[in-house]
Amino acid sequence: MLKIRDLSVAVEGKEIIHDINLTIKNGETHVLFGPNGAGKSTLLMAIMGFPKYEVTKGSISFKGRDITGLTVDERARLGIGMSFQRPPVVRGVRTRDMVAACLKGGGDDNAIAGLAKRADLGDFLERDINYGFSGGEIKRSELMQLLAQKPELTLMDEPESGVDLVNIVLIGELMNELLEKDCPIKDRKCMGLIITHTGHILDYVNARTGYVMCNGTIGCVGDPHEMLATIREKGYDECIKCYLGRFADR
Amino acid sequence: MSKKKASTDYKEKAKAAVNKAAALGEDIDLGKFINTDDSHPYSDDLSRLPKKAKKQMLEAGVMLDDTSQRSGTYIQMDNTPVHSSVSQDGVEVMPVSQAMEKYDWLTDYWWNAVTVDQDKYTANIELNQYNGYFIRSLPGQKTLFPVQACLYLAKDKLVQNVHNVIIAEEGSELHIITGCAVASEEETGLHLGVSEFYIKKGAKVTFTMIHSWNPETDVRPRSGVIVEEDGLFLSNYILMKPVHSLQMNPLVKCVGANATARFNSVLVTGKGSSLDVGSRVILDGKGSRTEIISRAITTGGNIIARGYIEGNAPDVKGHLECRGLILGETGLIHAIPELKGTLAGIDLSHEAAVGKIAEEEVEYLMARGLTRDEATATIVRGFLNVDVEGLPPLLAEELKRAVEASEKEVM
Numbered sequence: 001m002l003k004i005r006d007l008s009v010a011v012e013g014k015e016i017i018h019d020i021n022l023t024i025k026n027g028e029t030h031v032l033f034g035p036n037g038a039g040k041s042t043l044l045m046a047i048m049g050f051p052k053y054e055v056t057k058g059s060i061s062f063k064g065r066d067i068t069g070l071t072v073d074e075r076a077r078l079g080i081g082m083s084f085q086r087p088p089v090v091r092g093v094r095t096r097d098m099v100a101a102c103l104k105g106g107g108d109d110n111a112i113a114g115l116a117k118r119a120d121l122g123d124f125l126e127r128d129i130n131y132g133f134s135g136g137e138i139k140r141s142e143l144m145q146l147l148a149q150k151p152e153l154t155l156m157d158e159p160e161s162g163v164d165l166v167n168i169v170l171i172g173e174l175m176n177e178l179l180e181k182d183c184p185i186k187d188r189k190c191m192g193l194i195i196t197h198t199g200h201i202l203d204y205v206n207a208r209t210g211y212v213m214c215n216g217t218i219g220c221v222g223d224p225h226e227m228l229a230t231i232r233e234k235g236y237d238e239c240i241k242c243y244l245g246r247f248a249d250r
Numbered sequence: 251m252s253k254k255k256a257s258t259d260y261k262e263k264a265k266a267a268v269n270k271a272a273a274l275g276e277d278i279d280l281g282k283f284i285n286t287d288d289s290h291p292y293s294d295d296l297s298r299l300p301k302k303a304k305k306q307m308l309e310a311g312v313m314l315d316d317t318s319q320r321s322g323t324y325i326q327m328d329n330t331p332v333h334s335s336v337s338q339d340g341v342e343v344m345p346v347s348q349a350m351e352k353y354d355w356l357t358d359y360w361w362n363a364v365t366v367d368q369d370k371y372t373a374n375i376e377l378n379q380y381n382g383y384f385i386r387s388l389p390g391q392k393t394l395f396p397v398q399a400c401l402y403l404a405k406d407k408l409v410q411n412v413h414n415v416i417i418a419e420e421g422s423e424l425h426i427i428t429g430c431a432v433a434s435e436e437e438t439g440l441h442l443g444v445s446e447f448y449i450k451k452g453a454k455v456t457f458t459m460i461h462s463w464n465p466e467t468d469v470r471p472r473s474g475v476i477v478e479e480d481g482l483f484l485s486n487y488i489l490m491k492p493v494h495s496l497q498m499n500p501l502v503k504c505v506g507a508n509a510t511a512r513f514n515s516v517l518v519t520g521k522g523s524s525l526d527v528g529s530r531v532i533l534d535g536k537g538s539r540t541e542i543i544s545r546a547i548t549t550g551g552n553i554i555a556r557g558y559i560e561g562n563a564p565d566v567k568g569h570l571e572c573r574g575l576i577l578g579e580t581g582l583i584h585a586i587p588e589l590k591g592t593l594a595g596i597d598l599s600h601e602a603a604v605g606k607i608a609e610e611e612v613e614y615l616m617a618r619g620l621t622r623d624e625a626t627a628t629i630v631r632g633f634l635n636v637d638v639e640g641l642p643p644l645l646a647e648e649l650k651r652a653v654e655a656s657e658k659e660v661m
Contacts, residue, residue, distance in 0.1 A: 048617055050613055051613075071616070071622075072613055072616040072617050073616040073617075073619055073620060073621050073622065073625075076616065076617055076618060076619040077619045081617070081618075082617050084614065084617075087614055088608065088610045088611050088614050090611045090614065090615070090629060090632060091573075091632060091633065092629075092631070092632025092633050092634070092635040093615075093628055093629060093631075093632035094632075097628065097632070098615075098618065101615065101618050101619070101620055101624075101628065102618050102619065104619065128632075145618060149618060149619060
């Protein structure tokens with residue numbers, strides 16, 4: 001289980017998210033909606049533990065352990081993984097090396113080739129990671145690495161951005177595999193927290209709970225499909241108005 | 251020109267240049283070193299060389315206990331050749347002094363790719379020249395395994411004067427792995443080395459040089475290469491260990507049509523070392539090509555990484571890539587890529603980057619579960635990973651081993 005309590009996060013001294021509460025139980029996938037600049041990515045980066053994202057208040061606990069003070073790699077080894085929206089190019093480090101690093105103990109060539117085949121990246125293993133990759137290739141490569149890493153909590157930052165219709169089907173399949181969607185609900189352990197700007201990914205990956213983030217806080221919690229319908233119809237402006245209205249009532 | 255007349259002319263030119271400072275690099279007072287030809291015993295059986303020397307030579311890529319994967323071997327200690335042998339037909343390996351006696355025509359190659367009065371170091375070699383290697387592949391002959399050569403500095407305060415000549419006759423293929431090493435970890439020494447390469451029509455030479463000096467050694471190699479039509483010169487250079495100062499700027503002239511020259515250099519240095527290493531390629535042949543790639547890492551020392559490409563013929567193509575990584579709190583990397591074109595229709599380009607490891611890259615790898623140290627090591631390994639096109643698998647494997655050893659020096 002992931003439990004976030006009263007979490008505030010600052011970047012370079014400026015508080016970006018304020019007093020967030022969020023709980024994801026084992027086997028659940030939640031979705032974060034919100035306009036640009038709402039603080040969605042900041043929340044994900046803070047959960048992953050990147051030093052630039054400073055927790056100024058509150059706590060993050062994972063599998064019953066307070067991880068607020070843990071480093072990125074400690075969190076990764078504890079079972080948190082992240083699909084980056086714009087991962088860096090690391091020259092000289094091959095895609096194969098990254099997959100091997102994710103398969104603790106290196107993995108054998110067959111395991112790596114199998115993963116690459118599933119992500120349709122067989123020709124990419126000898127290429128420098130992310131170097132000259134298209135949008136869809138980046139997403140598939142991120143998911144391939146996560147499939148090797150097998151995290152219990154997967155954080156995904158806009159898995160559908162820059163991806164064409166053919167790719168999105170495959171990306172949906174890989175995400176479902178990662179989130180154990182083929183497993184009976186009661187046996188599922190893996191959790192997901194997905195940022196989606198457009199909501200397209202919901203056509204491929206089922207999620208239980210949705211949040212709308214505005215101005216660094218969670219304005220709304222509910223059924224993600226219902227939320228998406230409202231957002232599509234009325235836009236985020238309506239969400240913000242609604243949120244501000246409720247805020248004023250308090 | 252007669253051999254005697256040529257020799258007198260070179261001596262005269264050298265004498266006129268004994269005080270001529272080099273264009274680049276810290277000036278070295280030659281008076282602080284000894285020019286001597288004190289000899290070391292010749293040995294047919296390489297395995298009988300001192301254990302310590304063998305280990306140091308092995309670190310520089312020279313294998314003496316098992317030479318089954320070498321087509322020839324040349325070992326020089328200080329200024330004395332202590333061994334030379336060949337194990338494949340079509341290849342000649344011998345001390346250059348012996349080759350001079352054997353072949354009158356060798357004068358045509360002597361001080362031809364490098365000039366004798368380039369600076370006081372080339373002059374010192376001519377005036378105090380004791381030996382060097384002569385390696386030649388005969389026309390159409392292809393070596394299966396590399397020829398190995400080691401220049402080993404054993405005595406304190408000594409100048410090692412070396413003059414090498416490498417000739418790849420038409421259509422031949424020659425692979426050379428040369429290691430330079432030093433006996434002591436603290437004694438001073440000066441290595442001066444002239445290497446003249448002649449790559450004839452359609453010939454191919456790969457030259458892999460591994461330097462393993464000590465923090466008190468000064469090193470001034472002077473290399474010149476002439477590549478004829480359809481010839482290929484491929485140089486790999488690795489500096490793994492500390493050195494006091496090292497300056498070299500080999501010059502390749504691609505004189506024939508479609509001649510190709512490639513340089514890959516991996517420079518890894520720490521505090522107290524000062525390197526000024528470049529590669530220069532002049533593209534004079536129509537359609538000739540070059541690629542110069544250098545990777546420099548400092549953990550405290552100073553590195554000047556130069557590259558120069560000049561295009562003087564139609565359809566030439568050259569690319570220069572110079573990347574530097576500063577891993578310590580101190581240290582300097584100065585990348586100086588230069589391009590010169592003298593006519594339209596040529597294609598020369600360069601890219602240079604100097605910096606520290608990007609934190610974003612480290613964190614990306616850490617998010618996959620690698621510790622900060624593991625992530626840094628992976629990035630450094632990737633940085634040093636220079637894929638060398640055209641290198642035989644055996645040499646590629648040895649190059650990989652040498653790069654891995656230099657990684658350890660860094661980490």
